[in-house]
Amino acid sequence: MARIPLGPKIRSRRKEQGLTQATLASEVGISASYMNLIEQDKRQIGGSLLNRLAEKLAYPIEELTGESDRHVIEDLEEIAADPLLRPLMMDARSAADLAGKNPLWAKAMVTIYRAYLDQSRSVMALTDRLNQDPFLAESVHAMLSHVTAIRSTSEILDQENELSPEQAARFHGILSSESQKLSDVSMTLNTWFDASNIGTRSxxxxxxxxxxxxxxxxxxxxxxxxxxxxxxxxxxxxxxxxxxxxxxxxxxxxxxxxxxxxxxxxxxxxxxxxxxxxxxxxxxxxxxxxxxxxxxxxxxxxxxxxxxxxxxxxxxxxxxxxxxxxxxxxxxxxxxxxxxxxxxxxxxxxxxxxxxRFDIDALCQQFSVTYEQVCQRLVALRRQGNEGVPFALMQTDPSGSTTKRFPLPQLPLPRHGSACPLWAIYSAFQTPGRTVRQIVRFPDQSRFVFVARSIGKLSVTFHEPEFMHSILLAYDVLYADDVVYSDGLDLGHADNVTDVGPNCRLCPREDCQFRQEDPILQTLEATAVP
Amino acid sequence: MSNGEEAGKGISILIAEDEPNIVESLTFLLEREGYAVSAVGDGDTALRILQQAPPGMLILDVMLPGRNGFEILKAIRANGSLANLPVIILTAKGQEKDRKTALDLGANAFITKPFSNQDLVKQINRISANEE
Known part of the structure; x- marks a missing residue:
């Protein structure tokens, strides 16, 4: 990391103390011209001279040397490395300059950058949520169900002349209760949209x-x-x-x-x-x-x-x-x-x-290709009229970053960061080279079979660290009997199913003990109009 | 709608649908047509009944608790004795993808919610007439 310039700090502290350059110089036993070079940061100082200056200026040494500013500089360097700012070609030295000369401005920039990152993530999550949102899907489904009952009932009331008084009363009752439910869902949806702050995505x-x-x-x-x-x-x-x-x-x-x-x-x-x-x-x-x-x-x-x-x-x-x-x-x-x-x-x-039956290892053998190549090809089998099983594919590195994603329309995969920690793609890291399978149920009740395996990325030599990544293939339980990985799984039994979500920020399961972050928006129930 | 003749002729129809008010209108409409109507609220119960006493026709909602309508339809078509049972898929998801899935899995008809009573009854009468 770049050295923090001491000169400007010494100069501004000296002025605060009402000392001239010459006075301070004589007090620490150096010439005025050398003091001037130090203040212009043209001479690096250390050792006993630095200690004497700190003492005379009543300046805690770690503040003067900038040890306490170091994390600000690290943050500034991270900002400089952001792809958005890379064209400006800022170097590490200028980060240290800013932190030394204008520490408050440096902190302001770091604060703003943190806020910007946080908001970018929120916007992404909200955009994903709108696209794949279980509540939205659920509300639309509820509205359609209520509308269906209302339409059918009102047509009966309108067109049937031979209804008994009891039947007519019964159908009027249904009409009233379904209309009430429809209003509730509409109001909830309206509140939801008011609460959501949807931005555009870069x-x-x-x-x-x-x-x-x-x-x-x-x-x-x-x-x-x-x-x-x-x-x-x-x-x-x-x-x-x-x-x-x-x-x-x-x-x-x-x-x-x-x-x-x-x-x-x-x-x-x-x-x-x-x-x-x-x-x-x-x-x-x-x-x-x-x-x-x-x-x-x-x-x-x-x-x-x-x-x-x-x-x-x-x-x-x-x-x-x-x-x-x-x-x-x-x-x-x-x-x-x-x-x-x-x-x-x-x-x-x-x-x-x-x-x-889509046995990946058998296909690797048959075609002399790698596990990843087979997985990648499986998601491409979408020719109209001759389609394979629709698979989603996700790949992650051990840090949890998603490095590849081919979602299915009904199975969202996280665009940034990690998915739900319960997904088999993460537990697969515990058993490298072995297939891990799992039946999962999402909050909208959709169920998928997850097949995950972590594999070494390279043929390594002794001196190279082994780099693992984990690959997940997922398919709707509807295709369970077409795929070897569902063999022997009892799909109908609730105990065999892991209740998962997309990721914590988008997941409505508030009582989940594995939750790492609060949901970004409240659930329908929580925002429902009384 | 009902033209005096009984299109249903006592043919039994099982409805698998978890919205009781929709079941109530469907039951009313189909009984008026002369069908013998019974209803269940989830797919696995439907499957059990189908195996014990197969009806003349099944109206199957997609969004059922537990196994969804598509899974149930797939199980029906894989079962030799039920392979020819007329199945009408009822769904609030009107997307083309669902229609395709339903037809690929061997549904006889696909009805989108909210339906018009008249269209629904017509479809069912048409299928029951074809079955005779």
Whole structure:
């Protein structure tokens, strides 16, 4: 962290004490000109001189040296690193300057930044809540039920001439009570909207790419067709192998593929398995990377180089990508999609998946791909007329950050931070490599089967720390009998079901003992008009 | 609505719906048509009754407590003896996705709440006539 400038502090304290530079200088035994250099922060001081100055100025040493300001500087550095402010290229030194010269302004900025972060999160949560809100869905359902009873009853009263007086009285009673209930729900809804402070959302590139996938229902017909065509050019066989792809890359694309024990030092970093040098058209693969990973990386590069136009056309036609950063990220994601379509051809993969009842390990074996590649492909099986089981996919790192999300319309996944702590995606970290399954029930009574597994991200050497992440596949219990992971689960038995929520801020289960945060809005019952 | 002839001809209809006031209007409307109507408030009870004494037709709400209407429909279609039972799905969720799910799972008709009595009765009479 940058050094806190002492000069301005000494100067302002000296003035407060009504001392001249020369007086203070002589009292601590230095020349006036040296004192001047110190106050302009052109000389660094320490040791006994610093102690003498602090004593003469009656300035607690930790305040003078800025130890107590250190957390402010750390906060300022965090602000400087925010993607929003990165273009300003602020350096750590300027954070220390601000904290030293204008400590109150620095604190004000940190306070405002904290408030801004908090409000951004609230806006996100509210936006998600409006989109996926269980109360809203529940209220609309209640309104429709009451309206149904009212409509049907009033039609009976209006059109039936042969009602007995008792029947007529009974139906009038229903009309009155259903109208009352309808008014209650409408009032509650009205209060809810009054209480909600819904703002617009500024999206990050990652979110825009997620929106791109979800607007296509995770399936890109053009890329599937293009991938099939490309695979046929690469091999006559059924399976696109790394060797065939390397040949194709060399002869058709002029790309050289090397296998090396290490990557060039300037780009090597933890988790990086390959390096692409566009000037020399060379792809260097880490020879210790798993074959399935290497195969995927080569396929992705070939897809990017051969089908760049098709991918760009898709990007151009998408209204959800608003920045170049989003487009870049989307280009990468669609190249990966195409690679996946090459290695796991739609019809063949879906047919095999059905035959093994979506057993991920069986599919890994069958197609020589990784667990993640299979999961990723499963969510793309959404071709109209030949769909797989609708799966949601989520990936998290051990800190709980969501690193990948493919939600289902009826299953919201957290956009920021973590989901409900009861989800199996978190408990899977306790048993690496093993499948954890769970039947969950959300507050709107919808039920899903969760299948989670934590896996090591890399093939690691002894010196590399192992990096785990956890992957969750989720499907509606409606599809339980199509999927191997529901075998033997008693879906009808309430004891086997875990009551969960989306995350604490959005969850209405007030009595949940695992709650970490208060709900962001009150529940319907709590806001209901008496 | 009722034209003097009894469209129902004593055919039994089971209603699985948890809103008692909707059950009451449905019962009234269908009994007037000559159907023998009974009702249950959740899907699992419906399934049990269907296995013991299958009715001529089932009106099945989607948003039921416990297993929802779609799950019940799937179980019905997987059960050999009930595979041909006429099932009418009743739902307050009018989305295309639900309609598709219902038809994919083998529903004979899909009625969206709030329904008009006349349309509902017509649909049911049409299905019962087809079954004869």
């Amino acid at each position: 999206e990050t590139p990652t979110e825009e790419v997620e929106d791109l996938f979800s607007s296509h229902n995770n399936y890109f017909a053009e890329l599937e067709t293009a991938a099939t065509g490309l695979s046929k050019k690469i091999t006559k066989g059924e399976r696109v192998l790394e060797g065939d792809m390397s040949e194709f890359a060399r002869h058709k694309l002029g790309v050289l593929i090397n296998h090396e024990a290490t990557l060039p030092a300037e780009i090597s970093r933890l988790g990086k398995l390959s390096a692409w040098d566009p000037d020399n058209k060379t792809l260097t693969l880490l020879s210790t990377a798993a074959p399935a990973n290497r195969r995927f990386l080569v396929a992705r590069l070939i897809a990017e180089l051969s089908l760049g136009d098709k991918i760009d056309a898709l990007l151009d036609s998408s209204p959800v990508l608003t920045t170049e950063a989003s487009r870049e990220r989307a280009r990468h994601a669609l190249s990966a999609y195409t690679a996946s379509a090459m290695l796991l051809p739609y019809d063949n993969f879906l047919e095999t998946a059905r035959s093994v």
